Amino acid sequence: MTTKEFFQLFWYAENWDLTLNLIFIGISVIYLLATGPFVSKIPGAEVVPVRQKVFFLFAMIIYYTALGSPINLLGHELFSMHMLQMSILFIVLPPFLLLGIPAWMIRPLFRFKALRAVGSFLTKPLVILFVFNGLISLYHIPVAFDAIMESHLYHNVSHFVLLLGALFMWWPVICPVPELDRVKPLHKLGFIFANGILLTPVCALVMFADRPLFELYQEMSTVAPIMPPIDDQQLGGVIMKIVQEIVYISAIGIVLVRWMREQRQQDEQETQEWKETQQKVVSV
Numbered sequence: 001m002t003t004k005e006f007f008q009l010f011w012y013a014e015n016w017d018l019t020l021n022l023i024f025i026g027i028s029v030i031y032l033l034a035t036g037p038f039v040s041k042i043p044g045a046e047v048v049p050v051r052q053k054v055f056f057l058f059a060m061i062i063y064y065t066a067l068g069s070p071i072n073l074l075g076h077e078l079f080s081m082h083m084l085q086m087s088i089l090f091i092v093l094p095p096f097l098l099l100g101i102p103a104w105m106i107r108p109l110f111r112f113k114a115l116r117a118v119g120s121f122l123t124k125p126l127v128i129l130f131v132f133n134g135l136i137s138l139y140h141i142p143v144a145f146d147a148i149m150e151s152h153l154y155h156n157v158s159h160f161v162l163l164l165g166a167l168f169m170w171w172p173v174i175c176p177v178p179e180l181d182r183v184k185p186l187h188k189l190g191f192i193f194a195n196g197i198l199l200t201p202v203c204a205l206v207m208f209a210d211r212p213l214f215e216l217y218q219e220m221s222t223v224a225p226i227m228p229p230i231d232d233q234q235l236g237g238v239i240m241k242i243v244q245e246i247v248y249i250s251a252i253g254i255v256l257v258r259w260m261r262e263q264r265q266q267d268e269q270e271t272q273e274w275k276e277t278q279q280k281v282v283s284v
Contacts, residue, residue, distance in 0.1 A: 006226055009070045017068035024064045031056055035102065048102050056100025062093045076149070077221035079206070079214065079229075083236035087243035089159065090136070090166040095174050095251065098167065103177045123171040125183060125191045132169040133198035135162055140202050146215045169195065173251060185259035189252055196248045200241070207237030 009015055035048035065071065066088040074081035110116045122128050138144055139158060148154045173188050175181035183191070205213075212218050212229040220229060227235070 006224055009074070009224065012070075015070040015073055017072070020068040021064060024060050024068070028057055028060050034105075042104075044104050044107065046102065046104055052100055052102060054100075055096050059093055059096040059100050062088060062096060066093070074221075074224055076216065077223045078226075078236075079217040079233045080235040080239055081224075082217075083206075083240045084243075087240045090162050091240075091244055091247050094163070094166040094170045095247070098170055098174045098176050101176050106177055119168075122165075122168040125172045125187065128165070128168045128172070129191065129194055129198065132165040133195065133202075135165050136199065137202050140205065142213045142215075145213075149214070149216050173255065185255055185262075188255050192248050192251050192255070196244060199244055203237040203241040203244075205237070207234050207241070209233065 032053065034042065034045075035053060039045045039047060066085050071081055071085050071088075075085045076082070110119070122131065139148065139162065148158050172183045172191055175183070210230075212233055214233075217229050217233060220227075221232075
C-alpha cells in the first residue's frame, strides 16, 4: 500500500461513524443552547465567552476524530494509529474539554459529598501524577494490553477510566472552577514537567523493543500494510512522545505567560498604591 492509498481510507464515508457523529452534534447543540439562549433560565448560570464555546466545540471535533474517524478502525490494525488515538484522547483532548466547560456546569457536582471527596483526592498533583501515568503504563503492559484489546467491555471501560484520569491530571493545571485553582504557577510548571518524565518509560518501552510486544500487532496489517510490525510499533512510541512534548511544552509556555502577566499586573498595582500613598503624605 502506498501513502496515497493509505490516506484515501479517510475519504470513504463508510469508514466514518455516522451515528457517533450525530451524537457529538447533539451534545454540541445542547451545549450551545445551554450557554446561549437558555443561559438566563438556568439557576447559577453565567454568560459563556465565545472563546470558551470554541474550546468546547474543538474538543468535540477532537473527540470525534479519535473515535469516529478511520483512526479508530486503523487503531486495531496499526499500533502507530492506536498510539495516535491514545495521544488524541488522553493528552490533546482533556485540556480543551476543561477549557470549554464553564464553572457553573461543574459546581453542582461538588454538592455530592462522595464526588467532592473523590475529586478532592484525585486532583492533588502528587496523587494524580502517579495515578494517571501509572494507568497509562499498566495499560501498555503486554499481558494487560492484549486482554483489553480482546474485549469490547474491557476496552471501553479502560478508555473511560483513562479519560477520567486524564481530566483529573489536567485539573491542577487548567482548573475550570476559579475558587478551586489553588496550585501556584511554579508548581504547575513542575507538575507538567514531571508528567513528561513519567510518561517517557512507556514510550521508550515500545520504541526500543527489538520485537513486537503485543499480540494484536504481531503481523503486518491486512487493511493498511504499509510497514513491518516492529517499525509500526516504534513509530507508535515516537508519535505519543512527540504529541506529548508538543502539548506539554505548549502548556508550560501558556502557564509562564499567564504567570508573567499576573506578576506585571501585581507590580503595577503595588506601584499605583505606593504613588497614591506618597501623594497623600505630600498633601498632608
